[in-house]
Amino acid sequence: MQDKIQFEYNGKVVDLPIFKGVKGEQAIDIRQLRNTTGLVTYDPGYKNTGSCQSAITYLDGEAGLLMHRGYSIEDLCENCSFIEVIHLLIFGNLPTTSEKDEFLNEIREKSLVDEDLKGILKSFPKTAHPMCILASLTAGLVAFTPHLGSYTGIDQMRSSIIKLLAAFPILASWTHRKSRGLPLNYANTSLSYVGNIAYMMFRQPHMEYYPNPIEVKALNKLLILHADHEQNCSSSTVRIVGSSHADLFPSIAAGLSALWGKLHGGANQAVIEMLIQIIKDGNNIQKFIDKAKDKKDPFRLMGFGHRVYRNFDPRSKLLKNIAKEVLGQKKNVDPILETAIELEQRALEDEYFISRKLYPNVDFYSGLIYRAMDIPTKMFTVMFALGRLPGWIAQWIEMRQNNEPIGRPRQIYVGHKSRRLK
Numbered sequence: 001m002q003d004k005i006q007f008e009y010n011g012k013v014v015d016l017p018i019f020k021g022v023k024g025e026q027a028i029d030i031r032q033l034r035n036t037t038g039l040v041t042y043d044p045g046y047k048n049t050g051s052c053q054s055a056i057t058y059l060d061g062e063a064g065l066l067m068h069r070g071y072s073i074e075d076l077c078e079n080c081s082f083i084e085v086i087h088l089l090i091f092g093n094l095p096t097t098s099e100k101d102e103f104l105n106e107i108r109e110k111s112l113v114d115e116d117l118k119g120i121l122k123s124f125p126k127t128a129h130p131m132c133i134l135a136s137l138t139a140g141l142v143a144f145t146p147h148l149g150s151y152t153g154i155d156q157m158r159s160s161i162i163k164l165l166a167a168f169p170i171l172a173s174w175t176h177r178k179s180r181g182l183p184l185n186y187a188n189t190s191l192s193y194v195g196n197i198a199y200m201m202f203r204q205p206h207m208e209y210y211p212n213p214i215e216v217k218a219l220n221k222l223l224i225l226h227a228d229h230e231q232n233c234s235s236s237t238v239r240i241v242g243s244s245h246a247d248l249f250p251s252i253a254a255g256l257s258a259l260w261g262k263l264h265g266g267a268n269q270a271v272i273e274m275l276i277q278i279i280k281d282g283n284n285i286q287k288f289i290d291k292a293k294d295k296k297d298p299f300r301l302m303g304f305g306h307r308v309y310r311n312f313d314p315r316s317k318l319l320k321n322i323a324k325e326v327l328g329q330k331k332n333v334d335p336i337l338e339t340a341i342e343l344e345q346r347a348l349e350d351e352y353f354i355s356r357k358l359y360p361n362v363d364f365y366s367g368l369i370y371r372a373m374d375i376p377t378k379m380f381t382v383m384f385a386l387g388r389l390p391g392w393i394a395q396w397i398e399m400r401q402n403n404e405p406i407g408r409p410r411q412i413y414v415g416h417k418s419r420r421l422k
Protein backbone atom coordinates (compact mmCIF):
# COMPACT_ATOMS: atom_id res chain seq x y z
CA MET A 1 0.00 0.00 0.00
CA GLN A 2 1.37 3.47 -0.91
CA ASP A 3 2.65 5.70 1.88
CA LYS A 4 2.34 8.91 -0.17
CA ILE A 5 0.64 10.39 -3.21
CA GLN A 6 2.62 12.35 -5.73
CA PHE A 7 1.27 14.86 -8.23
CA GLU A 8 2.61 17.60 -10.41
CA TYR A 9 1.35 21.16 -10.00
CA ASN A 10 2.70 24.29 -11.65
CA GLY A 11 5.71 22.30 -12.87
CA LYS A 12 6.50 21.10 -9.37
CA VAL A 13 6.29 17.50 -8.10
CA VAL A 14 4.39 17.44 -4.82
CA ASP A 15 4.49 14.56 -2.33
CA LEU A 16 1.76 14.26 0.25
CA PRO A 17 2.04 11.50 2.91
CA ILE A 18 -0.74 8.92 3.32
CA PHE A 19 -1.36 7.59 6.77
CA LYS A 20 -3.55 4.72 7.91
CA GLY A 21 -5.96 4.18 10.79
CA VAL A 22 -5.85 0.98 12.84
CA LYS A 23 -8.76 -0.47 10.85
CA GLY A 24 -7.05 0.25 7.52
CA GLU A 25 -8.76 3.49 6.47
CA GLN A 26 -6.32 5.82 4.76
CA ALA A 27 -5.96 9.60 4.68
CA ILE A 28 -3.93 12.02 2.61
CA ASP A 29 -2.18 14.32 5.05
CA ILE A 30 -2.78 17.77 3.50
CA ARG A 31 -1.46 19.82 6.43
CA GLN A 32 1.39 21.13 4.25
CA LEU A 33 -0.66 21.43 1.03
CA ARG A 34 -1.16 25.23 1.10
CA ASN A 35 2.42 25.93 2.21
CA THR A 36 3.87 23.80 -0.57
CA THR A 37 1.41 24.56 -3.41
CA GLY A 38 -0.81 27.50 -2.39
CA LEU A 39 -3.77 25.16 -2.94
CA VAL A 40 -6.61 24.50 -0.49
CA THR A 41 -9.14 21.65 -0.76
CA TYR A 42 -12.88 22.15 -1.33
CA ASP A 43 -15.31 19.74 0.33
CA PRO A 44 -18.70 21.21 1.42
CA GLY A 45 -20.13 19.15 4.31
CA TYR A 46 -16.69 17.55 4.76
CA LYS A 47 -17.94 14.41 2.99
CA ASN A 48 -14.36 13.38 2.15
CA THR A 49 -12.47 15.19 4.90
CA GLY A 50 -11.14 13.75 8.15
CA SER A 51 -11.09 16.44 10.85
CA CYS A 52 -9.13 14.55 13.51
CA GLN A 53 -7.65 11.30 14.68
CA SER A 54 -9.89 9.66 17.26
CA ALA A 55 -9.77 6.53 19.42
CA ILE A 56 -13.37 6.68 20.64
CA THR A 57 -15.64 5.26 17.92
CA TYR A 58 -15.11 3.36 14.70
CA LEU A 59 -17.72 3.20 11.93
CA ASP A 60 -17.54 1.08 8.82
CA GLY A 61 -20.31 2.47 6.61
CA GLU A 62 -19.96 -0.17 3.94
CA ALA A 63 -20.10 -3.09 6.37
CA GLY A 64 -22.61 -1.43 8.72
CA LEU A 65 -20.27 -1.70 11.72
CA LEU A 66 -20.22 0.50 14.83
CA MET A 67 -17.69 0.08 17.65
CA HIS A 68 -16.89 2.06 20.79
CA ARG A 69 -13.32 1.74 22.12
CA GLY A 70 -13.08 -1.60 20.27
CA TYR A 71 -16.35 -3.13 21.47
CA SER A 72 -19.18 -3.73 18.95
CA ILE A 73 -22.45 -1.87 19.52
CA GLU A 74 -24.27 -5.22 19.57
CA ASP A 75 -21.97 -6.46 22.38
CA LEU A 76 -22.38 -3.28 24.43
CA CYS A 77 -26.13 -3.11 23.91
CA GLU A 78 -26.59 -6.72 24.96
CA ASN A 79 -24.21 -6.84 27.92
CA CYS A 80 -23.76 -3.37 29.41
CA SER A 81 -25.70 -0.65 31.18
CA PHE A 82 -25.66 2.92 29.93
CA ILE A 83 -23.57 4.11 32.92
CA GLU A 84 -20.90 1.54 31.97
CA VAL A 85 -20.86 2.76 28.36
CA ILE A 86 -20.60 6.35 29.61
CA HIS A 87 -17.47 5.34 31.56
CA LEU A 88 -16.09 3.47 28.54
CA LEU A 89 -16.52 6.40 26.16
CA ILE A 90 -15.12 9.08 28.49
CA PHE A 91 -12.38 7.22 30.37
CA GLY A 92 -11.52 4.57 27.75
CA ASN A 93 -12.46 1.39 29.63
CA LEU A 94 -15.51 -0.38 30.99
CA PRO A 95 -15.51 0.19 34.78
CA THR A 96 -14.84 -2.57 37.29
CA THR A 97 -17.71 -3.09 39.76
CA SER A 98 -16.03 -0.86 42.35
CA GLU A 99 -15.19 1.81 39.72
CA LYS A 100 -18.82 1.77 38.56
CA ASP A 101 -20.15 2.12 42.12
CA GLU A 102 -17.73 5.00 42.83
CA PHE A 103 -18.62 6.69 39.52
CA LEU A 104 -22.36 6.38 40.19
CA ASN A 105 -21.98 7.65 43.78
CA GLU A 106 -20.03 10.69 42.61
CA ILE A 107 -22.84 11.43 40.14
CA ARG A 108 -25.51 10.92 42.81
CA GLU A 109 -23.76 13.36 45.16
CA LYS A 110 -23.82 16.02 42.44
CA SER A 111 -27.45 15.35 41.38
CA LEU A 112 -28.77 18.72 42.44
CA VAL A 113 -28.82 21.99 40.49
CA ASP A 114 -29.12 25.55 41.71
CA GLU A 115 -32.77 26.38 42.35
CA ASP A 116 -32.27 29.68 40.47
CA LEU A 117 -32.00 27.66 37.24
CA LYS A 118 -35.76 27.25 37.61
CA GLY A 119 -35.94 30.98 36.88
CA ILE A 120 -34.54 30.37 33.37
CA LEU A 121 -37.03 27.51 32.93
CA LYS A 122 -39.96 29.65 34.12
CA SER A 123 -39.06 32.41 31.64
CA PHE A 124 -39.92 30.13 28.67
CA PRO A 125 -43.49 29.74 27.37
CA LYS A 126 -44.95 26.22 27.90
CA THR A 127 -45.00 25.85 24.11
CA ALA A 128 -41.22 26.39 23.77
CA HIS A 129 -39.43 23.47 22.09
CA PRO A 130 -37.64 21.44 24.80
CA MET A 131 -34.35 21.57 22.84
CA CYS A 132 -34.18 25.37 23.00
CA ILE A 133 -34.86 25.27 26.74
CA LEU A 134 -32.28 22.53 27.32
CA ALA A 135 -29.59 24.37 25.31
CA SER A 136 -30.23 27.52 27.39
CA LEU A 137 -30.23 25.68 30.72
CA THR A 138 -27.02 23.81 29.77
CA ALA A 139 -25.24 27.02 28.76
CA GLY A 140 -26.64 28.60 31.94
CA LEU A 141 -24.92 25.94 34.06
CA VAL A 142 -21.67 27.93 33.64
CA ALA A 143 -23.13 30.82 35.64
CA PHE A 144 -23.92 28.56 38.59
CA THR A 145 -20.68 26.52 38.47
CA PRO A 146 -18.01 29.08 37.41
CA HIS A 147 -15.26 26.88 38.85
CA LEU A 148 -16.18 23.99 36.51
CA GLY A 149 -15.83 23.38 32.78
CA SER A 150 -12.43 24.88 31.99
CA TYR A 151 -9.95 22.33 30.66
CA THR A 152 -6.88 21.80 32.80
CA GLY A 153 -6.23 18.12 32.07
CA ILE A 154 -8.43 14.99 32.16
CA ASP A 155 -7.96 14.36 35.89
CA GLN A 156 -8.96 17.91 36.81
CA MET A 157 -11.94 17.59 34.43
CA ARG A 158 -13.46 14.74 36.42
CA SER A 159 -15.58 16.97 38.64
CA SER A 160 -16.85 18.94 35.60
CA ILE A 161 -17.71 15.68 33.81
CA ILE A 162 -19.47 14.29 36.87
CA LYS A 163 -21.42 17.54 37.37
CA LEU A 164 -22.60 17.54 33.75
CA LEU A 165 -23.59 13.85 33.84
CA ALA A 166 -25.57 14.57 37.02
CA ALA A 167 -27.18 17.89 36.04
CA PHE A 168 -28.05 17.24 32.39
CA PRO A 169 -30.72 14.54 33.05
CA ILE A 170 -32.31 16.81 35.68
CA LEU A 171 -32.51 19.71 33.20
CA ALA A 172 -33.75 17.38 30.45
CA SER A 173 -36.52 16.03 32.70
CA TRP A 174 -37.51 19.61 33.60
CA THR A 175 -38.11 20.40 29.89
CA HIS A 176 -40.57 17.50 29.76
CA ARG A 177 -42.33 18.43 33.01
CA LYS A 178 -42.56 22.09 31.94
CA SER A 179 -44.20 21.23 28.59
CA ARG A 180 -46.93 19.35 30.45
CA GLY A 181 -47.36 21.84 33.30
CA LEU A 182 -46.17 19.25 35.81
CA PRO A 183 -44.21 19.87 39.02
CA LEU A 184 -40.46 19.31 38.69
CA ASN A 185 -38.88 16.20 40.23
CA TYR A 186 -35.60 15.98 42.08
CA ALA A 187 -33.21 13.09 41.44
CA ASN A 188 -33.92 9.79 43.18
CA THR A 189 -30.43 8.55 43.98
CA SER A 190 -31.69 5.14 45.13
CA LEU A 191 -32.28 4.26 41.46
CA SER A 192 -29.90 3.38 38.61
CA TYR A 193 -28.69 6.19 36.34
CA VAL A 194 -31.37 5.39 33.75
CA GLY A 195 -34.01 4.48 36.35
CA ASN A 196 -33.51 7.97 37.80
CA ILE A 197 -34.01 9.55 34.36
CA ALA A 198 -37.34 7.72 34.01
CA TYR A 199 -38.27 8.68 37.59
CA MET A 200 -37.56 12.39 37.08
CA MET A 201 -39.52 12.40 33.83
CA PHE A 202 -42.57 10.39 34.86
CA ARG A 203 -43.01 10.36 38.66
CA GLN A 204 -46.21 12.08 39.75
CA PRO A 205 -46.08 13.59 43.29
CA HIS A 206 -49.58 12.45 44.18
CA MET A 207 -49.05 8.80 43.26
CA GLU A 208 -46.63 5.97 44.04
CA TYR A 209 -44.07 5.66 41.20
CA TYR A 210 -43.32 2.16 39.92
CA PRO A 211 -40.77 2.10 37.07
CA ASN A 212 -41.79 -0.12 34.16
CA PRO A 213 -38.87 -2.62 33.99
CA ILE A 214 -39.36 -3.31 30.27
CA GLU A 215 -39.27 0.42 29.52
CA VAL A 216 -36.24 1.10 31.78
CA LYS A 217 -34.40 -1.79 30.09
CA ALA A 218 -35.38 -0.42 26.66
CA LEU A 219 -34.31 3.10 27.70
CA ASN A 220 -30.89 1.74 28.74
CA LYS A 221 -30.44 0.26 25.29
CA LEU A 222 -31.79 3.36 23.52
CA LEU A 223 -29.30 5.59 25.33
CA ILE A 224 -26.42 3.21 24.57
CA LEU A 225 -27.40 3.17 20.90
CA HIS A 226 -27.25 6.98 20.79
CA ALA A 227 -24.09 7.41 22.90
CA ASP A 228 -21.55 8.33 20.22
CA HIS A 229 -21.15 8.27 16.48
CA GLU A 230 -17.68 9.64 15.64
CA GLN A 231 -17.62 12.97 13.79
CA ASN A 232 -21.36 13.53 13.21
CA CYS A 233 -22.65 17.07 12.89
CA SER A 234 -23.24 17.73 16.61
CA SER A 235 -20.03 16.06 17.81
CA SER A 236 -18.04 18.05 15.23
CA THR A 237 -19.80 21.16 16.55
CA VAL A 238 -18.80 20.33 20.14
CA ARG A 239 -15.21 19.83 18.98
CA ILE A 240 -14.95 23.01 16.93
CA VAL A 241 -16.55 25.15 19.64
CA GLY A 242 -14.23 23.57 22.23
CA SER A 243 -11.23 24.16 19.94
CA SER A 244 -11.58 27.90 20.67
CA HIS A 245 -11.04 26.87 24.34
CA ALA A 246 -14.67 27.54 25.17
CA ASP A 247 -15.55 25.60 28.32
CA LEU A 248 -17.18 22.17 28.29
CA PHE A 249 -20.73 23.28 29.22
CA PRO A 250 -21.16 25.94 26.47
CA SER A 251 -19.58 23.51 23.96
CA ILE A 252 -22.24 20.94 24.84
CA ALA A 253 -24.93 23.64 24.53
CA ALA A 254 -23.68 24.28 20.98
CA GLY A 255 -23.87 20.56 20.23
CA LEU A 256 -27.51 20.58 21.37
CA SER A 257 -28.35 23.24 18.80
CA ALA A 258 -26.69 21.23 16.02
CA LEU A 259 -28.48 18.04 17.10
CA TRP A 260 -31.86 19.81 16.94
CA GLY A 261 -31.79 20.03 13.12
CA LYS A 262 -34.20 17.62 11.42
CA LEU A 263 -31.46 16.24 9.15
CA HIS A 264 -29.65 15.15 12.32
CA GLY A 265 -31.09 14.42 15.75
CA GLY A 266 -34.38 16.15 15.00
CA ALA A 267 -35.10 13.35 12.50
CA ASN A 268 -36.66 11.10 15.16
CA GLN A 269 -39.38 13.72 15.72
CA ALA A 270 -39.70 14.22 11.94
CA VAL A 271 -40.15 10.44 11.41
CA ILE A 272 -43.20 10.28 13.68
CA GLU A 273 -44.64 13.47 12.15
CA MET A 274 -44.12 11.91 8.71
CA LEU A 275 -45.80 8.60 9.71
CA ILE A 276 -48.76 10.46 11.23
CA GLN A 277 -49.02 12.53 8.03
CA ILE A 278 -49.03 9.32 5.94
CA ILE A 279 -51.78 7.78 8.10
CA LYS A 280 -53.86 11.01 8.08
CA ASP A 281 -53.46 11.15 4.30
CA GLY A 282 -55.08 7.69 3.98
CA ASN A 283 -52.00 5.49 4.55
CA ASN A 284 -51.04 5.59 0.87
CA ILE A 285 -47.41 4.60 1.49
CA GLN A 286 -46.41 4.38 -2.17
CA LYS A 287 -47.48 8.02 -2.65
CA PHE A 288 -44.91 9.11 -0.07
CA ILE A 289 -42.21 6.82 -1.44
CA ASP A 290 -42.77 8.52 -4.82
CA LYS A 291 -42.70 11.98 -3.21
CA ALA A 292 -39.34 11.14 -1.59
CA LYS A 293 -37.96 10.16 -5.01
CA ASP A 294 -39.28 13.24 -6.79
CA LYS A 295 -36.44 15.78 -7.10
CA LYS A 296 -38.98 18.56 -7.49
CA ASP A 297 -40.54 17.65 -4.16
CA PRO A 298 -38.58 18.74 -1.03
CA PHE A 299 -40.08 15.77 0.88
CA ARG A 300 -37.50 13.26 2.07
CA LEU A 301 -38.07 9.94 3.80
CA MET A 302 -37.20 10.88 7.37
CA GLY A 303 -35.23 8.19 9.18
CA PHE A 304 -33.73 6.97 5.90
CA GLY A 305 -30.24 7.52 4.51
CA HIS A 306 -26.97 8.31 6.22
CA ARG A 307 -23.78 10.19 5.45
CA VAL A 308 -21.60 7.22 6.39
CA TYR A 309 -23.70 4.05 6.33
CA ARG A 310 -24.08 2.63 2.84
CA ASN A 311 -25.55 -0.46 4.50
CA PHE A 312 -27.99 -0.95 7.36
CA ASP A 313 -27.32 1.30 10.34
CA PRO A 314 -26.58 -1.44 12.92
CA ARG A 315 -28.48 0.60 15.49
CA SER A 316 -31.72 0.56 13.48
CA LYS A 317 -31.71 -3.25 13.42
CA LEU A 318 -31.39 -3.35 17.23
CA LEU A 319 -33.99 -0.59 17.63
CA LYS A 320 -36.50 -2.45 15.46
CA ASN A 321 -36.39 -5.39 17.90
CA ILE A 322 -36.66 -3.09 20.91
CA ALA A 323 -39.65 -1.34 19.28
CA LYS A 324 -41.44 -4.67 18.79
CA GLU A 325 -40.73 -5.64 22.44
CA VAL A 326 -41.90 -2.34 23.95
CA LEU A 327 -44.91 -1.90 21.66
CA GLY A 328 -45.77 -5.58 22.03
CA GLN A 329 -46.37 -5.14 25.78
CA LYS A 330 -48.93 -2.43 25.10
CA LYS A 331 -52.62 -3.41 25.10
CA ASN A 332 -53.54 -1.52 21.93
CA VAL A 333 -50.81 -1.80 19.28
CA ASP A 334 -49.97 1.60 17.76
CA PRO A 335 -51.04 1.57 14.06
CA ILE A 336 -48.01 3.69 13.34
CA LEU A 337 -45.76 0.61 13.79
CA GLU A 338 -47.44 -1.23 10.92
CA THR A 339 -47.08 1.84 8.72
CA ALA A 340 -43.37 2.12 9.65
CA ILE A 341 -42.69 -1.55 8.89
CA GLU A 342 -44.49 -1.39 5.53
CA LEU A 343 -42.79 1.89 4.60
CA GLU A 344 -39.39 0.38 5.41
CA GLN A 345 -40.17 -2.76 3.40
CA ARG A 346 -41.32 -0.82 0.31
CA ALA A 347 -38.33 1.54 0.40
CA LEU A 348 -35.88 -1.35 0.77
CA GLU A 349 -37.36 -2.92 -2.38
CA ASP A 350 -37.34 0.31 -4.40
CA GLU A 351 -34.56 0.86 -6.95
CA TYR A 352 -34.18 4.54 -6.00
CA PHE A 353 -33.27 3.65 -2.41
CA ILE A 354 -31.32 0.54 -3.35
CA SER A 355 -29.16 2.35 -5.89
CA ARG A 356 -28.41 5.16 -3.43
CA LYS A 357 -27.81 2.71 -0.59
CA LEU A 358 -30.44 4.41 1.56
CA TYR A 359 -31.36 2.31 4.60
CA PRO A 360 -33.23 3.02 7.82
CA ASN A 361 -31.02 4.91 10.28
CA VAL A 362 -31.05 5.28 14.06
CA ASP A 363 -33.99 7.69 13.93
CA PHE A 364 -36.39 5.48 12.03
CA TYR A 365 -37.52 3.32 14.96
CA SER A 366 -36.40 5.24 18.04
CA GLY A 367 -39.38 7.60 17.96
CA LEU A 368 -41.81 4.68 17.97
CA ILE A 369 -40.31 3.45 21.24
CA TYR A 370 -40.38 6.88 22.89
CA ARG A 371 -44.01 7.28 21.76
CA ALA A 372 -44.90 3.92 23.34
CA MET A 373 -43.36 5.25 26.57
CA ASP A 374 -45.73 8.23 26.39
CA ILE A 375 -42.85 10.61 25.72
CA PRO A 376 -44.11 13.58 23.67
CA THR A 377 -42.77 13.85 20.10
CA LYS A 378 -41.10 17.18 20.86
CA MET A 379 -39.04 15.41 23.55
CA PHE A 380 -37.53 12.83 21.19
CA THR A 381 -34.44 14.89 20.35
CA VAL A 382 -33.93 15.57 24.07
CA MET A 383 -33.84 11.77 24.53
CA PHE A 384 -31.28 11.59 21.73
CA ALA A 385 -29.22 14.24 23.54
CA LEU A 386 -29.41 12.30 26.83
CA GLY A 387 -27.79 9.40 24.99
CA ARG A 388 -25.26 11.50 23.06
CA LEU A 389 -23.99 13.46 26.05
CA PRO A 390 -21.16 11.04 26.97
CA GLY A 391 -20.04 10.95 23.34
CA TRP A 392 -19.88 14.72 23.17
CA ILE A 393 -17.92 14.84 26.44
CA ALA A 394 -15.49 12.15 25.22
CA GLN A 395 -14.96 13.93 21.88
CA TRP A 396 -14.40 17.30 23.60
CA ILE A 397 -11.91 15.83 26.09
CA GLU A 398 -10.01 14.01 23.31
CA MET A 399 -9.80 17.21 21.23
CA ARG A 400 -8.34 19.13 24.21
CA GLN A 401 -6.05 16.25 25.24
CA ASN A 402 -4.65 16.16 21.69
CA ASN A 403 -4.12 19.91 21.90
CA GLU A 404 -5.84 20.37 18.53
CA PRO A 405 -5.60 23.79 16.87
CA ILE A 406 -8.62 26.09 16.71
CA GLY A 407 -10.96 24.96 13.94
CA ARG A 408 -10.94 27.46 11.12
CA PRO A 409 -11.70 26.08 7.62
CA ARG A 410 -10.68 27.89 4.41
CA GLN A 411 -13.08 28.94 1.62
CA ILE A 412 -13.20 29.71 -2.09
CA TYR A 413 -14.26 33.35 -2.55
CA VAL A 414 -16.81 33.87 -5.34
CA GLY A 415 -18.05 37.37 -4.46
CA HIS A 416 -17.40 40.80 -6.03
CA LYS A 417 -13.78 41.30 -7.09
CA SER A 418 -13.63 44.89 -5.92
CA ARG A 419 -16.06 47.83 -5.58
CA ARG A 420 -15.61 51.45 -4.45
CA LEU A 421 -18.12 53.75 -2.78
CA LYS A 422 -16.97 56.87 -4.72
Ligand code: SDX
Pocket: 045, 228, 229, 231, 232, 233, 262, 263, 264, 265, 267, 292, 293, 299, 300, 301, 302, 303, 304, 305, 306, 307, 308, 356, 358, 361, 362, 363
Ligand atom coordinates in the same frame (compact mmCIF):
# COMPACT_ATOMS: atom_id res chain seq x y z
C1 SDX B 1 -28.43 11.11 12.27
O1 SDX B 1 -23.73 11.55 11.00
C2 SDX B 1 -24.23 10.80 11.87
O2 SDX B 1 -23.61 9.88 12.36
C3 SDX B 1 -25.62 11.17 12.32
C4 SDX B 1 -26.32 10.19 13.25
C5 SDX B 1 -25.67 10.16 14.61
O3 SDX B 1 -25.81 9.14 15.30
O4 SDX B 1 -25.09 11.20 15.01
O5 SDX B 1 -26.30 8.89 12.70
C6 SDX B 1 -27.77 10.60 13.49
O6 SDX B 1 -28.41 12.28 12.04
C7 SDX B 1 -29.06 10.13 11.31
C8 SDX B 1 -29.66 10.82 10.05
C9 SDX B 1 -31.04 11.38 10.42
N1 SDX B 1 -31.57 12.19 9.28
C10 SDX B 1 -32.59 11.77 8.55
O7 SDX B 1 -33.13 10.67 8.67
C11 SDX B 1 -33.06 12.80 7.52
C12 SDX B 1 -33.28 12.11 6.17
N2 SDX B 1 -31.95 11.72 5.63
C13 SDX B 1 -31.35 12.60 4.65
O8 SDX B 1 -31.62 13.96 4.83
C14 SDX B 1 -29.90 12.25 4.34
O9 SDX B 1 -29.87 10.90 4.10
C15 SDX B 1 -28.81 12.59 5.35
C16 SDX B 1 -28.86 14.01 5.74
C17 SDX B 1 -28.92 11.72 6.57
C18 SDX B 1 -27.48 12.29 4.67
O10 SDX B 1 -27.34 13.19 3.65
P1 SDX B 1 -26.06 13.16 2.67
O11 SDX B 1 -25.02 12.25 3.15
O12 SDX B 1 -25.69 14.58 2.41
O13 SDX B 1 -26.64 12.45 1.41
P2 SDX B 1 -27.15 13.18 0.12
O14 SDX B 1 -28.09 14.26 0.52
O15 SDX B 1 -25.97 13.54 -0.71
O16 SDX B 1 -28.00 12.02 -0.60
C19 SDX B 1 -27.47 11.26 -1.66
C20 SDX B 1 -28.68 10.95 -2.56
C21 SDX B 1 -29.38 12.22 -3.05
O17 SDX B 1 -30.02 11.90 -4.25
P3 SDX B 1 -29.23 12.21 -5.70
O18 SDX B 1 -28.88 13.68 -5.67
O19 SDX B 1 -28.02 11.31 -5.70
O20 SDX B 1 -30.26 11.86 -6.74
O21 SDX B 1 -29.69 10.26 -1.80
C22 SDX B 1 -30.86 11.05 -1.74
C23 SDX B 1 -30.45 12.47 -2.03
O22 SDX B 1 -31.55 13.21 -2.56
N3 SDX B 1 -31.39 10.92 -0.36
C24 SDX B 1 -32.67 10.80 -0.06
C25 SDX B 1 -32.71 10.65 1.34
N4 SDX B 1 -31.47 10.71 1.84
C26 SDX B 1 -30.65 10.89 0.77
N5 SDX B 1 -33.80 10.77 -0.81
C27 SDX B 1 -34.99 10.62 -0.16
N6 SDX B 1 -35.10 10.48 1.19
C28 SDX B 1 -33.99 10.49 1.97
N7 SDX B 1 -34.09 10.33 3.29
